Amino acid sequence: MNTVDHALLDGVLAHQLRPLAKTITLIESQREDHRARAHTLLEALLPHTGSAIRIGISGVPGVGKSTFIEAFGLYLIEQGLRVAVLAVDPSSNLSGGSILGDKTRMELLSREPAAFIRPSPSAGSLGGVAEKTREAMLVCEASGFDVIVVETVGVGQSETAVAGMTDLFCLLQLPNAGDELQAIKKGVMELAGLIIINKADISLAAAQTACSHIRTALRMLRPMSPNWPVPVLTLSALQKDGIAEFWDTVKRYRDTMTASGEFAARRKHQAATWMWELIDASLKHRFHQHPRVRAELPGFTAAVEEGRVTPSAAARELLGFLNG
Numbered sequence: 001m002n003t004v005d006h007a008l009l010d011g012v013l014a015h016q017l018r019p020l021a022k023t024i025t026l027i028e029s030q031r032e033d034h035r036a037r038a039h040t041l042l043e044a045l046l047p048h049t050g051s052a053i054r055i056g057i058s059g060v061p062g063v064g065k066s067t068f069i070e071a072f073g074l075y076l077i078e079q080g081l082r083v084a085v086l087a088v089d090p091s092s093n094l095s096g097g098s099i100l101g102d103k104t105r106m107e108l109l110s111r112e113p114a115a116f117i118r119p120s121p122s123a124g125s126l127g128g129v130a131e132k133t134r135e136a137m138l139v140c141e142a143s144g145f146d147v148i149v150v151e152t153v154g155v156g157q158s159e160t161a162v163a164g165m166t167d168l169f170c171l172l173q174l175p176n177a178g179d180e181l182q183a184i185k186k187g188v189m190e191l192a193g194l195i196i197i198n199k200a201d202i203s204l205a206a207a208q209t210a211c212s213h214i215r216t217a218l219r220m221l222r223p224m225s226p227n228w229p230v231p232v233l234t235l236s237a238l239q240k241d242g243i244a245e246f247w248d249t250v251k252r253y254r255d256t257m258t259a260s261g262e263f264a265a266r267r268k269h270q271a272a273t274w275m276w277e278l279i280d281a282s283l284k285h286r287f288h289q290h291p292r293v294r295a296e297l298p299g300f301t302a303a304v305e306e307g308r309v310t311p312s313a314a315a316r317e318l319l320g321f322l323n324g
């Protein structure tokens, strides 16, 4: 058992940004000893988590996510709140670079002492791209942030991952005809508890048309909750128009879902799902790392491909090596 790193723990709990950043760096590290220290810290921080509201923000590149998050963050700070912005960036896994969470994208917000912005970790981990972000989110909560924004782009599985770690998943859309069909096709609209049509300043008429298209589209989908008809808001992130209404809607969501018990139920479900994702990932990892499996897998694969062994017999044999 590791002893807890008190300098970091106390710093995080005292709402200091440097210890917070260092703790997240520890969490993101691939080194075994760092992972062990990070786990001990997380265990110690866990009782201090849970009081922030976790908001997911998604949308295609260029829709205005960083403009929106900056305007929203600055608004929250004006209200006396503290905001942390994290990112799940599927592109960082492929390219090693990151198109999200970059500090320079939210320059004004990043200069605020009441804000913390963390780019997406670039390396993958056992639990996938979202794993480290989930842990970073808990550390931010323990450090007293009132609102955690988790940003992602509309690529791959990242939207499902972000919806699975936040209380409210918000989809940013452009006022373009046909965009809503894309979102429905990909199944993203079903994840959303709130839809925002951004850039309403360019053409209010276009934004309102998009709004009514989306409302029609939403009627065809399974509602996320009987208590929460998904609102569609028009907004201009650039002109900071609609930000207060957005925050009011988030608070109304929290109150409504808390009253119905769904807020707590969603978090419980997310925690259990997270555990299972980690179990699945680490079983798979153990399997692939096992020396006997590594030695015999190519032979079994060839035998299955050539029809000499049935897939079920091969799977049974290979899994059996784990017990040996």
Ligand code: GDP
Binding pocket: 059, 060, 061, 062, 063, 064, 065, 066, 067, 068, 198, 199, 200, 201, 202, 235, 236, 237, 238, 239
């Ligand atoms: P992201 O890729 O989703 O993070 O999008 P950005 O926030 O970087 O915005 C992309 C471009 O759209 C930038 O040039 C922004 O200035 C612009 N933009 C963002 N929000 C609005 C808006 O509400 N109205 C207008 N007219 N432009 C916007």
